[in-house]
Amino acid sequence: MKGVLLVNLGSPDSPTAKDVKPYLDEFLMDERVIDVPKWLRNILVRGIILQTRPKKSAEAYSKIWWEEGSPLIVLSERFSEKLRKHTQVPVALGMRYGSMTIKSALQELKDKGVDDVLLVPLYPHYAMSSFETVVVKTLEVKDEFFPGMKITTLPAFYKNLDYIKVLSESIKEGLKDFEYDHLLFSYHGIPERHIRKSDPTNFHCKIDSSCCSTNSVAHHTCYRHQCYKMTELVRNYMNLPEEKVSVSFQSRLPNDPWLKPYTDFEFERFPKEGKKKLAVVTPAFVSDCLETLEEIAMEGKHQFTEAGGESYKHIPCLNDNDAWVSLMAQWVDTWEKEHVLPQT
Template sequence: MGKKGILLVNLGTPDSPEVSDVRRYLDEFLMDERVIDINAFQRTLLVKGIIVPFRSPKTSKLYKEIWDENGSPLLYFSKIQAAMVQEKLGDEYQVELAMRYQNPSIASGLDRLKAGLVESIQVIPLFPQYASASTGSVIQKVMELVGKWQTVPPISFINSFHDNELMIDTFAENAQKYQPESYDQILFSFHGLPERQLKKCDHTGQHCLKKDDCCSTLTDVNKFCYSAQCHDTARLIAKKLNIPAEKYSVCFQSRLGKEPWVQPYTSDVLKALAEKGKKRLLVFCPAFVADCLETLYEVSVEYHEEFRALGGEEVQLVASLNDDPKFIDALVAMVKN
């Protein structure tokens, strides 16, 4: 029998921090109909006419701040994750890495599995919480590509792993080295999404954003809601660390544009905590399995400086899952189970 194929897919990264490569990356990323979910004509005008031309030089400068001798941190750790999963799984499996945007592409990863004559393909989007703009986009792209093959092998997807016990354990253990009990407040800062995308996931039309705490508990109605899964991840990590509810906050970062995104915004929470006299904050970013621009710069630099300007003292980032062996065990267990 042939090997079993595994495709690990993360979001993506520019090939370099130079403006031209950042422009290509942003163009592919933001032209995705699931990322900016408006009609194609408006999306093209917005992305190609406004966002990419003006944002690329600024974003290039930010990538240069985190780029090191290993290149892109996200790609560097993703490659290590794929290699460690391959080593753990052994010769019965063929593990490939892909990025939803730019390189290595999903098409190239699938082609390598096809050339390896695998008997099946399991796709693991490396996003703990399901969102149409991330996991949904990966699934759609894979189905579009494989759907053109003459022979379509058995194929399966991991929809989310927001409550994976080994992942929760890894985040909790990463936090222990910072002595979380010594901080004034713990923040769980997740990547943001437009509110309209949350509403689209509410097939009843009667739940999403109808009350302030609609995301606080997972139910049959909101079980695929990104925000609800984020709250559940935060609750589980806090429970593992014995952090009481009043000492942690869930918030959302990386807002783009002026329309309402998932709230509360991380910047607003920083301001509110500073006004209450909080000085030291410990921040988790559990929407990411590898450190990247949003963690290494947005949290560690921008939010740290923003909080200090408000009268606070410290914003300390908890390292992401990166190459932690326990997280690799989590991915291996997903494959085998």
Template sequence: MEAKAALLVNLGSPDSPTEEDVRRYLNEFLMDKNVIDLPWPLRRLIVSLFVLPKRPAQSAKAYSSVWTDEGSPLVTICYRLLEQVRQYTDMPVELAMRYGRPDMESAIVKLAGNPEIKELLLFPLYPHYAMSTVKTVIDKAQAIISDNQLPISLNVHPIFYDHDDYIGALVNSARPWLEKDYDHLIFSYHGVPERHISKDDPTRSHCLKSDDCCHKPSHAHHTCYRHQIYRTSASFVEKANIPVDKYSVAFQSKLGRDKWLEPSTLDTIRQQAKQGAKKLLVICPAFVADCLETLEEIGMEAREEFIKAGGESLELIPCLNDNPEWAKLLSRWLEEPLKA
């Protein structure tokens, strides 16, 4: 009897918060053509001369501040999610990281080793499409299957940025924080270079061509990260009944000098403090599991900046992580995938 298996994939983490392991991880991550989308010689030059000499030491310090006894927060949380998902489905399910370990190749080869499995459902753990997240995971899976001549077909689960059940799970998980007294909610999304938005536009004539492009109907929205994060935010505030003047959308984690999506999260946080906000909430819906970018960049660095600017408290709303409602929803989507 033919069967299918599923592979959950997230970004990844260094093996440890040491400078050596962080350097190895950053090299793999940044040399991906979907992350730094430049010709290989130029990409190699940038990474070797401008990133790897100093960035590993800085990042290792940041990783050390969030590392747990179990290891990387991202990997640990994803394993806890995997165990819950396995409780709700009989389908073989594995976990992999696009960079680092557990690696995608080992997981796919393992699943394909079962002769009954003829279809692999690839589930990138990202609500929104971007070339540096979903596309690179798909490219890697396709290459692994081809290079190893594996006798399985690949089916990719669609993104789910505004699916009602996903928004519901997100709102429910955030409700304990939303019920507190707060002045403003910031949706902080991982930023991407504007050129990535333009490259992902299949029409080549819509994205970033006008101030309101994300709100005009277009086929380009199927692969437009910017449109999708605005839809997530709008759907969230509608379901959570948050007034339009009580939230903002911003972008974090800029790398390099290229023009990235704006406004920046840190600038938005400082502006809120300048306008008199004392209590901020920050939620990061581009991530389904807490990681360096949420725990350290927002939970520590952004909080420090807000207080320095005159604020009193900044609370990070945790990601969905291994929330039972999210685990059940995810396992249901594995059994009955959404339609693109």
């Protein structure tokens, strides 16, 4: 019997330092997030970061926490519940980190008789610290606890034209009644070394002005290329002037080169160049979370206006958008009936 496993990032159980600390420990100790030797990762995370970060993160979570709980969890649950109404196969929701585990979600499917699972990492792009770690963890859990299960992974859908249409229409809706002079596509940031580590050719990804636009097998696992490609496809669909659209990367950590340009630097630069009415979309995520709601919608607006910006609009992620639910249901049904995954 077939079933679907949706996996998103995860969240602490509450916006308190007590609950944030174990969540951050699991997240930051992932070798695909902080990709240094384990002994060094242990020193960095448990000896340094976790001494101060939980309190700061808890304060940030407190700003965006909903009465129902973590926005990312609530929105993911709403999406999965809607999806269940659009497809005949069982749907379970798990998180890569936190108490809503992949193991419990697979157990839920097994209890319903599922032995053939479509794994859906809820990330449009491939990156070792998001998509890849979900796939690796799911297969580890499957091998240890559910060896009889078959797992098929939905590929990254950053350039699927049906998805581009859904995303573009959502952005159009978000821009209604907002006069803007620039639209910024702000993507989650990753260290430059992650791009090189994910390059199967070991030579293509130079992170310069040309490698992302030069056709290569490396693009299948190149997060940077996929971000720029998605932006280009959305811009073309929406028929936007090239000069009114740009890409940046948020949430970097210090002491390492991360993908550029940095979003916070762009917030300061735009007003100086006369771009004082800014709209921001965060399409590395399908669900709004701490990074979109606090860092971009709140702190980003503050940074932009402090630099001289006049108006600012954060466009929500797709969340439980009906067209997005319908598209996922279409993908699931095609896989379930025809054993075919969507074109990417």
